[in-house]
Amino acid sequence: xxxxxxxxxxxxxxxxxxxxxxxxxxxxxxxxxxxxxxxxxxxxxxxxxxxxxxxxxxxxxxxxxxxxxxxxxxxxxxxxxxxxxxxxxxxxxxxxxxxxxxxxxxxxxxxxxxxxxxxxxxxxxxxxxxxxxxxxxxxxxxxxxxxxxxxxxxxxxxxxxxxxxxxxxxxxxxxxxxxxxxxxxxxxxxxxxxxxxxxxxxxxxxxxxxxxxxxxxxxxxxxxxxxxxxxxxxxxxxxxxxxxxxxxxxxxx
Numbered sequence: 001x002x003x004x005x006x007x008x009x010x011x012x013x014x015x016x017x018x019x020x021x022x023x024x025x026x027x028x029x030x031x032x033x034x035x036x037x038x039x040x041x042x043x044x045x046x047x048x049x050x051x052x053x054x055x056x057x058x059x060x061x062x063x064x065x066x067x068x069x070x071x072x073x074x075x076x077x078x079x080x081x082x083x084x085x086x087x088x089x090x091x092x093x094x095x096x097x098x099x100x101x102x103x104x105x106x107x108x109x110x111x112x113x114x115x116x117x118x119x120x121x122x123x124x125x126x127x128x129x130x131x132x133x134x135x136x137x138x139x140x141x142x143x144x145x146x147x148x149x150x151x152x153x154x155x156x157x158x159x160x161x162x163x164x165x166x167x168x169x170x171x172x173x174x175x176x177x178x179x180x181x182x183x184x185x186x187x188x189x190x191x192x193x194x195x196x197x198x199x200x201x202x203x204x205x206x207x208x209x210x211x212x213x214x215x216x217x218x219x220x221x222x223x224x225x226x227x228x229x230x231x232x233x234x235x236x237x238x239x240x241x242x243x244x245x246x247x248x249x250x251x252x253x
């Protein structure tokens with residue numbers, strides 16, 4: 001509420017500032033590039049100019065089609081597309097074969113064995129999984145049943161190739177579907193490990209130090225006020241995602 005009240009004092013904000021705020025909204029602690037994304041956001045706040053084009057974010061994700069992986073330098077989409085093709089072959093949804101060459105790493109994984117014998121309930125979950133991985137939300141909502149397999153459905157809901165634990169979390173869920181039991185040791189979207197928490201606790205402290213340099217007795221200029229607001233928004237996002245109890249400097253009361 002205090003951050004929102006502070007924002008109202010700033011009046012109408014230019015597009016470049018709104019874009020930085022959008023970058024903060026999109027920040028996810030569980031993303032495998034979380035550190036790089038945080039660096040980009042801090043740099044954008046420093047210069048009050050986004051360092052990347054928001055329209056380009058996620059363009060190489062497998063949700064953009066069978067060929068999206070071709071421009072992905074991280075190779076995540078390439079691996080994700082191979083998983084999709086192998087899973088589709090279990091469903092017999094690829095009569096003409098996969099649209100991508102399956103490399104040795106994926107081919108060596110006994111995905112068909114993990115899934116086991118095809119049966120209606122299992123096939124339903126696999127199609128739900130494919131819809132989630134490709135962000136086909138229309139199909140996903142149609143297939144989401146809230147049945148007795150709701151724990152497996154919940155794990156499927158929290159899967160994405162962008163997660164730091166991919167592909168191990170996907171392997172676990174595939175085996176869970178095969179056994180019709182929720183996967184053990186599952187790490188899904190929104191999760192974080194001790195390393196990520198320690199990193200963000202440190203960054204939160206640095207952001208608070210930055211706020212201290214902007215909060216002073218003299219009348220701050222508009223640039224300082226905007227930076228204060230953006231840093232506070234970033235602090236709030238970090239607090240919420242890693243459940244920090246630390247206060248945001250200048251917004252405690």
